[in-house]
Amino acid sequence: MKNKLVELVNVSKSFGSTKVLDELCLEVKENEFLTLLGPSGCGKTTTLRIIGGFEKPDSGKVFFDGADITNVPANKRNLNTVFQKYALFGHMTIEENIAFGLKIKNKSDSYIKDKIKYALKLVNLEGFEKRKPTSLSGGQQQRIAIARAIVNEPKVLLLDEPLGALDLKLRQDMQYELMRLKEELGITFIYITHDQEEALTMSDKIIVMNKGYIQQMGTPEDIYNEPENAFVADFIGDSNIIDGIMLEDRLVEILGTKFECVDEGFGRNRPVDVVIRPEDVVLGEEGQGILDGVVTSLIFKGVHYEMEVEANGYEWLVHSTNCHPVGSKVSISVIPFNIQIMHKPESEDEKAVTIDE
Amino acid sequence: MSRKVLTTPYIVWGAAFIILPLFMVLYYGCTGSDGSFTLSNITAMADSVHYKAFWNSVWIALASTLICLVISYPLAYILSKGKHRGSGIVIMLFILPMWINFLLRVLALQVILSKTGILNAILGFFGLPLQKLMYTKGAVLVGMVYDYIPFMILPIYNALCKIDKDVIEAAHDLGASARVTFQKIIIPLSLPGVISGIIMVFIPSISEFVVADILGGSKVLLFGNVIDQEFNVANNWNLGSGLSIVLMIFIFISMAIMNRHASEEGDNMLW
Numbered sequence: 345m346k347n348k349l350v351e352l353v354n355v356s357k358s359f360g361s362t363k364v365l366d367e368l369c370l371e372v373k374e375n376e377f378l379t380l381l382g383p384s385g386c387g388k389t390t391t392l393r394i395i396g397g398f399e400k401p402d403s404g405k406v407f408f409d410g411a412d413i414t415n416v417p418a419n420k421r422n423l424n425t426v427f428q429k430y431a432l433f434g435h436m437t438i439e440e441n442i443a444f445g446l447k448i449k450n451k452s453d454s455y456i457k458d459k460i461k462y463a464l465k466l467v468n469l470e471g472f473e474k475r476k477p478t479s480l481s482g483g484q485q486q487r488i489a490i491a492r493a494i495v496n497e498p499k500v501l502l503l504d505e506p507l508g509a510l511d512l513k514l515r516q517d518m519q520y521e522l523m524r525l526k527e528e529l530g531i532t533f534i535y536i537t538h539d540q541e542e543a544l545t546m547s548d549k550i551i552v553m554n555k556g557y558i559q560q561m562g563t564p565e566d567i568y569n570e571p572e573n574a575f576v577a578d579f580i581g582d583s584n585i586i587d588g589i590m591l592e593d594r595l596v597e598i599l600g601t602k603f604e605c606v607d608e609g610f611g612r613n614r615p616v617d618v619v620i621r622p623e624d625v626v627l628g629e630e631g632q633g634i635l636d637g638v639v640t641s642l643i644f645k646g647v648h649y650e651m652e653v654e655a656n657g658y659e660w661l662v663h664s665t666n667c668h669p670v671g672s673k674v675s676i677s678v679i680p681f682n683i684q685i686m687h688k689p690e691s692e693d694e695k696a697v698t699i700d701e
Numbered sequence: 702m703s704r705k706v707l708t709t710p711y712i713v714w715g716a717a718f719i720i721l722p723l724f725m726v727l728y729y730g731c732t733g734s735d736g737s738f739t740l741s742n743i744t745a746m747a748d749s750v751h752y753k754a755f756w757n758s759v760w761i762a763l764a765s766t767l768i769c770l771v772i773s774y775p776l777a778y779i780l781s782k783g784k785h786r787g788s789g790i791v792i793m794l795f796i797l798p799m800w801i802n803f804l805l806r807v808l809a810l811q812v813i814l815s816k817t818g819i820l821n822a823i824l825g826f827f828g829l830p831l832q833k834l835m836y837t838k839g840a841v842l843v844g845m846v847y848d849y850i851p852f853m854i855l856p857i858y859n860a861l862c863k864i865d866k867d868v869i870e871a872a873h874d875l876g877a878s879a880r881v882t883f884q885k886i887i888i889p890l891s892l893p894g895v896i897s898g899i900i901m902v903f904i905p906s907i908s909e910f911v912v913a914d915i916l917g918g919s920k921v922l923l924f925g926n927v928i929d930q931e932f933n934v935a936n937n938w939n940l941g942s943g944l945s946i947v948l949m950i951f952i953f954i955s956m957a958i959m960n961r962h963a964s965e966e967g968d969n970m971l972w
Contacts, residue, residue, distance in 0.1 A: 398870055418873040425874045431867035435889045444885075445875035496875065 348407075349374045349532050350395060350500060355404030357390055364390045365556045367404070372500070372534060377526055379535045381543040382553035383579070388536050389504060391553075395534065396425050396502050409499065423500040424493035428508050430485045432477040438464075438488055439473040445496040463491035466525065483514045490525070500532045507542065519545050540580045544568060552576050573686050577619040584625070584661055588618035588685070596685060599656035601635045605683040617686040622663040624682035627653070633675030639668045726949075730942035742943025751927060751944060758924035761838065762907040765845035766853075769902050770895065772846070773853040777894075778887075780854075781861035792858055799851045807915050810844050811835065814916070836918040844912040852901035860894025861887070892962075900959050904952055924948060 350372040357365040365387045372378050380388040393399040394406060397418030406414045413421060424445070433441050439460055446456045464470050467487035477485055486506055493501055503522075507515045523546055526533050537543055543550050544564040552559040552567060552575075560572045571577035574585050588598045590610040596603050598618050610616060630636050637655025644650075649667050653660040655676055668674050733739045745751060780791055798806060813819045814834040821831045834840055864887060872882040910925025917923075928948070931941030 396874060398873075418870070419876045419878055425871070427867045427871060429865065429867055431865060431871040433868060433871075433886060433890075435892075444872070444877070448876040448881060492871075492875070 347374045347409075348372070349376075349409060350534070351407040352391070352394070353405045353407070355391075355394060355401045355406065357387075357394065357399065357401050363556060365394075365401070368556065368558065370551060370558065370561070372532060374499075375530055375532055377523070377533045377535065377546060377548045379537060379543040379547040379550045380553060381537060381540060381550055381579070382559075383538055385555075386553040387556040388538075388553050392425075392502050392504055392534065392536050395500075396423065397421050422498055423502060424496050424498040425502040425504065426486070426489050426493050426506045428505045430477075430482075430489045432485055432488060432492070434477055436477075437473065438469075438475050438477065438480075441477065441488060442492045442495055444492065449496070459495045463495045466494070466528070467491045467521075483510050483518060486510065486518065487521075490522075494525070494529060494531075498531065500534060503533060503535045505536050505538070507537075507539075515542070522546060544580070552579060554579075569684075571619060571684060571686070573689065574617045574619070577617075577684065577686070582622050582661055582663075584618075584620045584622065584658075586618045586620070586658060588616050590614045590616045590685060594680070596683065599635070599658050601656060603634060603678065603683055604680040605685060606680050607683075607685040610685060610687075615688055617688060619684035619686060620660075620678055620682065622650070622661040623648070624678055625653075625660055625662045625664075626677045626679070627651075627662060627664055627666065627668055628675045628677060630673040630675055633677035636673065636675050639670050639672050639674060642667065642670050726942045726945050728942075729938045730946045732939060734937075734939055742940050743946060745940055745943060746947050750922075751924070754922045754927045755924045755947075757922060758907050758909070761841060761845060761913075761921075761923065762903050762909070765842055765849060765906050766899055766903045768842070768846045769850045769853040770899065773850060773857055773898065774895070777854050777858040777861055780858055792854075795854055796851050798847075803848050804911065804915075806848065807844050807912055810840075810847060811915055814840050814843070835916065836920045838917070838921055840916040841913050841921050841923075844916045845906050845909060848912065849902040849906055852905075853898040856894040856897040856901065857891060858894070860891040860897075864890045896959055896962055900956065904956065907952065907955075908948060 348371045352368055352370050355365055355368045356363070368387070368391065370391075380391060382388050390399060394401050397413070397416060397420075401414065404414075405412055408421065408423070433444065436444070442460045442463055443456050446459060451459075460473065461470075464472060467490055469484060469487055469491070472480070472484070472488070477488065480488065486509075490501075490506070506522075507518050510518060519542060522533070522535075535543075535546065544567075547564055549561065550564055550567045551561045554575050560567055560576045562570075567576060568580055571580060571583075577583045577585055586598050588596045590596050590607075590613070591602065592612050593608040593610075594605055596605050596607075596616065596618060603618075626633070635655050637653040637660065639651050640654050640659065641652040642649060645663075648663045648665050651662045651664065651668060653662055653674060653676060660676060662676075730742050731738060731740065733741065746755070776795075780795075783791065811818075815821075816831065816833070816835065818834070820834060824831060868886060868890070869882060872886045873879075877885065908925045908928075910923055910929050913921050913923045913926055914929075924944070928941050928944050931937045931944065
């Protein structure tokens, strides 16, 4: 069992009359890659800033390695941040940037020199010591920002959408780079992103947030395969979210058609949200499946085709490696295991899950 | 019509009011009253009257630049940190005097500093001895600082506002206290603004003469006053031009030194 390293207890924060975080609780274990995932304004950045010491919570406590650090200023916390816009010191060389934290800690010159060398090697930017930050590309600057943070050997590295400003290819490269770094350094990463793919690729644990509340916490597989509510299902990947009625255990009615599923304990004739991932919709010959429909659009996406199938008044989103041309009549079937049943939101708390797009 | 034609008025303007006068100064400065070539107008710098007035000017310009800097930096820092950051209302209040003709402002100072002025009235009210405030170097200094201080505040304020909040937080994040952050991050990053402010105050104040005329009377003779007198009183355009050339060379050298510092510190503001 790994130790709790960072813990937030009942943390609330408002800016003016806007409540950003409401009684938020979360814990981060040692050597974990934790991602806070959510749309902008969900409170993920505020959460990170509270952990980093840049904001004070209105109420609640922050613990670090067992000690209460709620009132400890940022410069006295044993963690470092990688900022979204890099925040390198423009008047210093790369070398001076990386040495900044070490010089404050009065480390010896030879120690600092070794550390700079080690850090630049780690981020694959050897030989950049004397350059100025402005002469580097965005990706290189971000790597220097990471190098500047990790030379201080923090127990936790906070990353605030560090790849947000980079282009797609570079972002993907950097994702692997960060995962490699985490393995090599063996430190805890708390990572913020609004990009669900990035979160799924890199994390050990994902916390999906919306409107200051945690929607779901779990491994990437959990979050993707077993979304707890419609917000999570919609935010993580494409999905068909359809109103349904849970007739009895293991039987749900969707769009007037009965589907077998594996969920139990919802009671009889209860309205529910049904989530079916587009890659779980199986298309077959007309009459061979559970319901029939007509293909209304077809887009080639590389790995798969993305199709929309009109059936029983709903546009089903379908991903398949088989191509069905527009206008062709197909059948739709889904194996019971791939049907996700979720409660409709009822309480105040759960209202935060409604998708406001 | 080609685009080049549109620039003609500016070229004519530049030739007539910048290039031509410069050549005239050069011509007059290098010729005697009879029109023959001589360097005596320039070597006249060595005369003790000119020499003293020149150092008076340099001293007053340096002092007023320093005072402006000492007052402006903390002020600009407070303004840039304040709630009204960027809104410009507070900074407007400091710029507002610039909209009023500067002669008027100097004359207002005269009213405040004169023997029967407000300051002495206050001193008298408390039974303190009256002070001779007008026609001193101090009065000239006060006038110069008052006139030029907006030119120091603005560039520093702009430079400070341009510093990204992230950068300051990054310094804290790396363990820097507020004091260290100020020394190692904020001051160096605002240096281009400081240099720009120094240029904006030092260069015009070195050739200042109206403030000295009004607040210093005949007691404080600046280099600007000497040149003014040569042109307007003694009617010796040759000597006036010769001394002007010396002043211009001095200004060019100062600019070159300060601009080199500015370019070392990245982009310079206003210049």
